[in-house]
Amino acid sequence: MHDLEHKVAVITGAAGGIGRGMAETFAGAGMRVVLSDVEEAALRSTTAELRADGAEVHAVVADVSVADDVSSLAESVLRKYGAVHVLCNNAGVHTGSRPSWQSTLDDWAWILGVNLMGVVHGTRVFLPVMIEQNEDAHIVNTASMAGLLTGGSLYGATKTAVVSLSETVHLELVEGGWKPRISVLCPGLVDTRIYLSGRNRPSRFPDVGPTPSGWSVDEARRAFKEYGVAPRVVGEQVLQAIREERFYVLTHPEYGEHIQHRTRQILAGENPTLLPPPGA
Numbered sequence: 632m633h634d635l636e637h638k639v640a641v642i643t644g645a646a647g648g649i650g651r652g653m654a655e656t657f658a659g660a661g662m663r664v665v666l667s668d669v670e671e672a673a674l675r676s677t678t679a680e681l682r683a684d685g686a687e688v689h690a691v692v693a694d695v696s697v698a699d700d701v702s703s704l705a706e707s708v709l710r711k712y713g714a715v716h717v718l719c720n721n722a723g724v725h726t727g728s729r730p731s732w733q734s735t736l737d738d739w740a741w742i743l744g745v746n747l748m749g750v751v752h753g754t755r756v757f758l759p760v761m762i763e764q765n766e767d768a769h770i771v772n773t774a775s776m777a778g779l780l781t782g783g784s785l786y787g788a789t790k791t792a793v794v795s796l797s798e799t800v801h802l803e804l805v806e807g808g809w810k811p812r813i814s815v816l817c818p819g820l821v822d823t824r825i826y827l828s829g830r831n832r833p834s835r836f837p838d839v840g841p842t843p844s845g846w847s848v849d850e851a852r853r854a855f856k857e858y859g860v861a862p863r864v865v866g867e868q869v870l871q872a873i874r875e876e877r878f879y880v881l882t883h884p885e886y887g888e889h890i891q892h893r894t895r896q897i898l899a900g901e902n903p904t905l906l907p908p909p910g911a
């Protein structure tokens with residue numbers, strides 16, 4: 632998709648982090664951007680800040696895990712702009728216990744609902760509209776490097792599913808001769824607030840599994856700041872992938888060795904082992 636000026640982009644999880652990075656980048660490219668998020672106050676302030684910078688933005692509160700919310704989001708977008716050209720199924724959360732079987736059913740319901748069903752809802756609602764429009768259009772699903780590597784626990788399970796679903800949709804679009812294209816975004820560490828995902832955990836999922844011992848919130852904040860890439864950089868990489876109609880969007884090439892390690896173990900019939908993170 633080459634001509635992006637004035638085109639309409641919808642981004643879920645756009646109030647902060649990677650979603651906001653994409654929103655800023657798309658607005659900078661002259662697109663009209665629909666920011667959607669479950670976190671109302673953050674959505675309001677991000678919308679105001681982007682508008683103050685001259686962006687054409689529309690904001691819609693929606694919980695991507697709720698099918699009706701995503702349908703209402705689409706109705707609002709079509710009422711406002713009459714079309715949709717780019718959809719970023721980006722909202723996501725992180726949870727999970729170690730060992731993984733100690734995670735509760737509420738942990739599973741929440742993370743599957745947002746990370747996987749959010750993408751399913753977005754695709755089911757928006758892709759038929761894009762196909763019907765019969766114009767260039769593009770979906771970007773945010774998975775993770777955890778969707779390509781060994782051992783990502785509940786989070787990795789949802790992101791592996793997003794990679795697989797995105798590959799399927801790509802094949803279906805190409806084989807069916809439909810115009811929309813799709814990409815799967817697989818970032819490594821990005822400087823966002825994902826380590827505070829619990830802020831958006833709905834009260835209907837109260838049963839939290841034992842928290843894995845690891846980083847404190849302060850340590851996580853420091854690590855994400857120090858080692859994470861800026862969300863805006865990811866936004867630029869996504870924009871370029873849309874222009875090039877490139878499916879796999881890997882923001883951290885240094886993980887290539889880890890992907891090869893996993894593939895080699897699968898082909899050699901070896902049991903999975905972990906390589907240390909890049910730079911460790």
Ligand SMILES: NC(=O)c1ccc[n+]([C@@H]2O[C@H](COP(=O)([O-])OP(=O)(O)OC[C@H]3O[C@@H](n4cnc5c(N)ncnc54)[C@H](O)[C@@H]3O)[C@@H](O)[C@H]2O)c1
Pocket residue numbers: 643644645646647648649650667668669670673693694695696721722723724745773774775776817818819820821822823824825826827828831859
């Ligand atoms: N930060 C990283 O290192 C990293 C790495 C790989 C993949 N990701 C993925 O990137 C995506 C964005 O995460 P981020 O890192 O920017 O984190 P973030 O927490 O900064 O942003 C996520 C956004 O999603 C929103 N959100 C949460 N639940 C929602 C729901 N049910 N409906 C709608 N919106 C909801 C949040 O309010 C927030 O604005 C996620 O899918 C995440 O899994 C992040």
